[in-house]
Amino acid sequence: MTATPAQPDSPSVPRAHRARRVVHRAVPIRPRRSGPARPRRAPGPVRDALTLIGLPLIAALALPAAFAGGGTRRWFGGRAESQRAEAQAAKDAAAAAFYDLDTAQRDLRISIETITAVDDSPAARRAVADFEALGRRIDEVSHRYINAVDAHDLDRDDLEASAASRARAELTAAKEELGQVKQELDQFADGLGPLLGKAETQLARLAPAVERARQALLAASNALDTVRSSGLKADDLATRLAALSPELTRLNQGAGQHGVPQTLERAERVTREAEAVRVEAERLPERAAEIDRRLVSLRTRAQALTTRAEQVEPVLSELRRRFTVACWQDLQHVPEQAAETVRQAERKLAEAQSARDEQRWADATALLSTVRALLNATDEAVSAAGDRLRRLNAVQKDSQHEIERTRFAIRDAQRLAMAGRNTPDPRHARPLDDSVARLDRAIATLEGRHPDYWHFLTETEAVRRTVARVVAQIREERGAAPH
Structure with missing residues (x-):
C-alpha cells in the first residue's frame, strides 16, 4: 500500500x-500493566493515624518494588x-x-x-x-x-x-x-476475471510454444544434416533454416523484452517454418528419385509423339481426298506444329536434366511441368486428326444414328418440360423449339453432291449441349420449389 x-x-x-x-x-502495543486498585480514602482521624504511624511501614513495603524496576500506572x-x-x-x-x-x-x-x-x-x-x-x-x-x-x-x-x-x-x-x-x-x-483468464491462458501457452519452436528447429537441422550426408545438396533449405536463427535469438531473449503476444506469434511461426524445412528435407531423396522417373518418362513420351506426328500427314491426305475443305482445313498445320512443339519439349527436358544435375530441385520440377504441358498439347493435336477421320467415316456411313441420337435428347427434354403442366414454360420451350429447327438445318447440309459432314457433326453436338442445359435448368428449379 x-x-x-x-x-x-x-x-x-x-x-x-x-x-x-x-x-x-x-x-498492538505491549499489554497495559494493570496496577492495584486504588484504596478508598479513610475518615479524617483514621487517616491522620495512618499518616503518623504507617508512613515508615508503607515506605518499607514500596522500596523493594522500586528497586526491582517496577512501576504503576496512574x-x-x-x-x-x-x-x-x-x-x-x-x-x-x-x-x-x-x-x-x-x-x-x-x-x-x-x-x-x-x-x-x-x-x-x-x-x-x-x-x-x-x-x-x-x-x-x-x-x-x-x-x-x-x-x-x-x-x-x-x-x-x-x-x-x-x-x-x-x-x-x-x-x-x-x-x-x-x-x-x-x-x-x-x-x-x-x-477482471475474463481479462485475467485470457492473460493466464496465454502465459500458460508461452513456455510450451517456445519449447516446440526450439525442438522444431533442432529437428529441421538434423534432417538437413542427414540429407547432406547422403550426397544431396539442400542449399535452399539451408538458407531458409538460417533465416530462422535471428528468430530463435529473439525467443531466447524472452517475452519480457518482446512481449507475450509477439513471442507467442513468433514461436508459432518458427515452428511452422522449421517443420516445413524438416518435411522437405526428409522428402528430398524421394523428390530426387521422382524427378529422375519423370525425366525418363517424358523423354520416352516425346519420342513416341515424334513418331505419331509423322503419321498425321497420311491421315490428312485421306481427309483431303474424301471430304470437303471445311472438314480438314483446321488440321492442315498439325504436322508442323507437332514437330515444333516436340522440339520445344526436348529443349526443356535438357534444361530440366541440367537443373537436376545441379540439384536445383524447384527449377527441375517447374521445367518438367512445362514439358508435360507441351506434350499434352501435341498429343491432343495429333489425336485430333485421327479422331476427325474416324468420326467423318462413321457419319458418312450412317448419318441416321447421329440424327436419332439428337432427336431423342430433344424429345426427352420436351417431356420433362411438360411434366405436370398444361403448357410449357416459355423459358424452356423456346430453346427446345430452336434446337428442333437447328437440327433440321443441319440435316439439310447432308443433301447435295459434297455434304459437309463436319458441320453436321458440330451442329448436332451444339444442339445436344443446349438441350442438356435446359434439362439441368428444369431440374434445378423443380428441386428448389417447395413441396
Missing part, C-alpha cells in the same frame, strides 16, 4: 521508511480504563482492515501486471486506468487512517476518557472507510 503516515518532525521521510513505521505502529477509574480499552480495540480493528486492504492491493497489482504483459486491448488499458484511480483512493483513506493512529497515544498514563473516546471514534471511522475501499477493490478484482 503506498499511503504512509507523515512523521511530525520529518514530512519528507522516504516512503519505505514511512511504510515500516506504519507497520510498527499498526500492531489510576483514573473504571470509565477511563474502559474508554482506553475500546479505543485500543478500535485501533487493532483498523490495523487489521489496513492489512487486509494492503494485501488485496498487492495481489491485484500482480493480476494487473499479468494482464498488461499480455494484453494491449482497450479493455486492458481501461482496467489499468481504473486500478490507478483505485490506488489514489486507497492512498487517501490510508493517510487518514495513519493520521488517526499518529494523533492518539493510547499508552499515555494521563490519557483522559474524552481523548480515548475521540480516538475510538476516529479509528472506527478509519476502519469503516478502509473496509469500504476494500469492497470496491474486491468488486474491481471480480470484474
Whole structure:
C-alpha cells in the first residue's frame, strides 16, 4: 500500500521508511500493566493515624518494588480504563482492515501486471486506468487512517476518557472507510476475471510454444544434416533454416523484452517454418528419385509423339481426298506444329536434366511441368486428326444414328418440360423449339453432291449441349420449389 503516515518532525521521510513505521505502529502495543486498585480514602482521624504511624511501614513495603524496576500506572477509574480499552480495540480493528486492504492491493497489482504483459486491448488499458484511480483512493483513506493512529497515544498514563473516546471514534471511522475501499477493490478484482483468464491462458501457452519452436528447429537441422550426408545438396533449405536463427535469438531473449503476444506469434511461426524445412528435407531423396522417373518418362513420351506426328500427314491426305475443305482445313498445320512443339519439349527436358544435375530441385520440377504441358498439347493435336477421320467415316456411313441420337435428347427434354403442366414454360420451350429447327438445318447440309459432314457433326453436338442445359435448368428449379 503506498499511503504512509507523515512523521511530525520529518514530512519528507522516504516512503519505505514511512511504510515500516506504519507497520510498527499498526500492531498492538505491549499489554497495559494493570496496577492495584486504588484504596478508598479513610475518615479524617483514621487517616491522620495512618499518616503518623504507617508512613515508615508503607515506605518499607514500596522500596523493594522500586528497586526491582517496577512501576504503576496512574489510576483514573473504571470509565477511563474502559474508554482506553475500546479505543485500543478500535485501533487493532483498523490495523487489521489496513492489512487486509494492503494485501488485496498487492495481489491485484500482480493480476494487473499479468494482464498488461499480455494484453494491449482497450479493455486492458481501461482496467489499468481504473486500478490507478483505485490506488489514489486507497492512498487517501490510508493517510487518514495513519493520521488517526499518529494523533492518539493510547499508552499515555494521563490519557483522559474524552481523548480515548475521540480516538475510538476516529479509528472506527478509519476502519469503516478502509473496509469500504476494500469492497470496491474486491468488486474491481471480480470484474477482471475474463481479462485475467485470457492473460493466464496465454502465459500458460508461452513456455510450451517456445519449447516446440526450439525442438522444431533442432529437428529441421538434423534432417538437413542427414540429407547432406547422403550426397544431396539442400542449399535452399539451408538458407531458409538460417533465416530462422535471428528468430530463435529473439525467443531466447524472452517475452519480457518482446512481449507475450509477439513471442507467442513468433514461436508459432518458427515452428511452422522449421517443420516445413524438416518435411522437405526428409522428402528430398524421394523428390530426387521422382524427378529422375519423370525425366525418363517424358523423354520416352516425346519420342513416341515424334513418331505419331509423322503419321498425321497420311491421315490428312485421306481427309483431303474424301471430304470437303471445311472438314480438314483446321488440321492442315498439325504436322508442323507437332514437330515444333516436340522440339520445344526436348529443349526443356535438357534444361530440366541440367537443373537436376545441379540439384536445383524447384527449377527441375517447374521445367518438367512445362514439358508435360507441351506434350499434352501435341498429343491432343495429333489425336485430333485421327479422331476427325474416324468420326467423318462413321457419319458418312450412317448419318441416321447421329440424327436419332439428337432427336431423342430433344424429345426427352420436351417431356420433362411438360411434366405436370398444361403448357410449357416459355423459358424452356423456346430453346427446345430452336434446337428442333437447328437440327433440321443441319440435316439439310447432308443433301447435295459434297455434304459437309463436319458441320453436321458440330451442329448436332451444339444442339445436344443446349438441350442438356435446359434439362439441368428444369431440374434445378423443380428441386428448389417447395413441396
